[in-house]
Amino acid sequence: MPKPKKALNATAASLLGFLHEGPMSGWDLVETAQLVIGNFWSLTPSQVYRELAAMAEKGLVTREEKGARDRQPYRITDAGRAAFAEWTAEEPSPETIRFPLLLSISFGRHLAPERLATHIRKHHAMHRERYAALERLAQERVDDPYLQATLRFGLGYERAVLDWFDSLPASIRDADLAQQDRRAPRDGGEGGSIA
Amino acid sequence: MPKPKKALNATAASLLGFLHEGPMSGWDLVETAQLVIGNFWSLTPSQVYRELAAMAEKGLVTREEKGARDRQPYRITDAGRAAFAEWTAEEPSPETIRFPLLLSISFGRHLAPERLATHIRKHHAMHRERYAALERLAQERVDDPYLQATLRFGLGYERAVLDWFDSLPASIRDADLAQQDRRAPRDGGEGGSIA
């Protein structure tokens, strides 16, 4: 067997996905992606420009006439559509989550309790905001069932995260400065510079 | 301002976190990590060996006498503990999720419906299994509150994902071979072609 050969990476595929709707510039793509797939995928401008250049090289997209503000639109080609279709045939890999805060909690016994509690508090607040923003967004665009499904994912995820925050025991989330002697003698300042 | 200087990356930090419990080999670390932080962090053997080598270079860990089966244990040093402590002081970055299946759904209008439905079905099954496995795990180790908290995260997440799968409209998840003519023509169907 000749090995399934990986035609496209998911990021490139997503760009081609958007380009199905018509030519767009790198900037457009970044904006659109943030809005549409931002809840479960991320891509930076420099990645986008790199992928576009690579795909242009391979003939999956072509550059159009520049527009206003030097915008450089890219248009998907037939080869691009074919590559995209090939990508859709592969079984999507399982999702990956990287959640640094949970790392801090895992090693919570080695952190100063109020430090951990502070991290938790900030992230909790951030997720409350995200949830609210998502709810607002979900109320506007009710048209497209695919977008709706992914939006509902984001909502469900954020809801679960908020519930989880609420389920954290006081011993972890409410560390107050009073009962600090459990370990990690407070030294306030930046760690005792060892260098 | 001299720039916060990033002491450690989260993956290296997690290795140091585990090494706080005592010397371990790369293999041990991979196994432990899979078990303890596998629900929200991933690291491959080659990453682990590379990080260990780099950290040995920097004096954050030292190599111990090899044990049975050529196992090479690493022990955290004081500098390692200091670096870890420094890492805990940084605010954890927001989590990132990369969920290729949701990408497929986002571009669902450009996929053959039964292809998308197949992807969904497989992932749904995978998550059902993960959820069951996590529940089993959560029943055993009730001791450590930090582990419990992260386990509860995994459970909450998987629960949310399963609920989300259940919430998918039939039009997306139940594409059956009968109503295939939306696109991606197929043939050989039973006589009753839909009006």
Add this chain to the structure above:
DNA sequence: TGGTACATGTAACATGTTACATGATTAG
């Protein structure tokens, strides 16, 4: 004695991140 699981590691490559350089357009 030969296969499988254990265990360590390297090399090559793909992807993601950060910092920066440049020019175009708009708003004040």
Add this chain to the structure above:
DNA sequence: CTAATCATGTAACATGTTACATGTACCA
């Protein structure tokens, strides 16, 4: 005119992934 924002891109580096090479111990 000038600052802010829009827009494109490059370069350097960090991290993640895949494939492979090597050797150890167990067990059928």
